[in-house]
Amino acid sequence: MEPTPEDARPLIASETRMFREAAEAPQAIARQLKTNRDRLQALAERLRAEPPRAVVTYGRGSSDNAATFARYLIETRLGVLTASAPPSVSSVYDAAPEMQGVLVLAISQSGQSPDLLAAAQAAASAGAYVVALVNDEISPLALQADLAVPLCAGPELSVAATKSCLASFSAVAQLVAFWLDDPALIAAVDGLPNLLAAAWTEDWSAAEARLADASDLYVLGRGVGFAVAQEAALKLKETCGLHAEALSSAEVRHGPMALVGAGFPILAFAQDDETREGVEAVIQLCLDQGAGVMKAGGTGQPGAQPLPTPRAHPLVEPIAMTQSFYRMACQLAVARGFDPDRPPHLKKVTETT
Secondary structure, eight states, rough: OOOOOHHSOOOOGGGHHHEEEEEEEHHHHHHHHHHHHHHHHHHHHHHSOOOOOOEEEEOOOOHHHHHHHHHHHHHHOOOOOOOEEHHHHHHTTTOOOOOEEEEEEEEESSSSHHHEEEEHHHHHTTTOEEEEEEEEEEEEHHHHHHHHEOOOOOOOOOOOOOOOHHHHHHHHHHHHHHHTTOOOHHHHHHHHHHHHHHHHHHOOOOHHHHHHTTTTEEEEEEHHHHHHHHHHHHHHHHOOOOOOEEEEEGGHHHHHGGGGTTEEEEEEEESSSSTHHHHHHHHHHHHHTTTTEEEEESSSOTEEEEEOOOOOTTTHHHHHHHHHHHHHHHHHHHHHTTOOSSSSSSSEEEEEE
């Protein structure tokens, strides 16, 4: 069949759904912060009065990356043991670990995946208090949870999740800020809409140029920034056809450094917290091996390509980095000949069992 004029027209990154939806994140998160303020303040009061003995997260894909962000925030700032649990324990093995006194955070855009529903139901039956961070407020997950926290991202039609992932990060940050009752973090979370709007305008074309002909790369982060590394690696695979491996910078020395050589691409995220010096030390090791390092955040390092990122509270800085990355990833996908809205072999709602 002959292509129509529309089919033959070159794809423009700014006209893709992924680009447009990611650009909507500041407005979506402004709605979310207002909508959820009272319910998350009430949840925080409950958690301070009756601290959970542990937190368990459930999620797939980008939602599980948001769960990584939650784990680092909760464990480092609240001292509560947090773990990402595999839904297959319930959905496949029909096992139900004892969860009395446990807070469960089930994170999902659609709230429809059967394995996530089974895991959340099993957790509730085992005594957990289940909080669903979900974009679809009338989804099965939202309806069965003890408390539903809407992500307020609005319709998201591109297969690649962007604004719903950022909204998951934001919801986690708002919950932790209220749970800590930390005025500085609360103010930083309240400033996320403006921070994301600024992050969207940052120019990461240097990364696009370096990755245009790449076949694989490492994506590095640590602490709360590791969640961004995971999300970036996922999107590079999903939308750009790149084999990207997310690594904690601490893990690079334990084997992966063997692959680092002249020109090997590395995308690094270094928020300005306790992990920054360690991340930068590993970056220097990679530079010494001739790697092509692109770096968001942290201090300037000779030889590393800086990727501009607005400065912010270190616990929300990674969210801004994610927004800047999304714009670059969309442009990179088109430059490499991919349609970021239609990744091969994927669909928007993934129903795993």
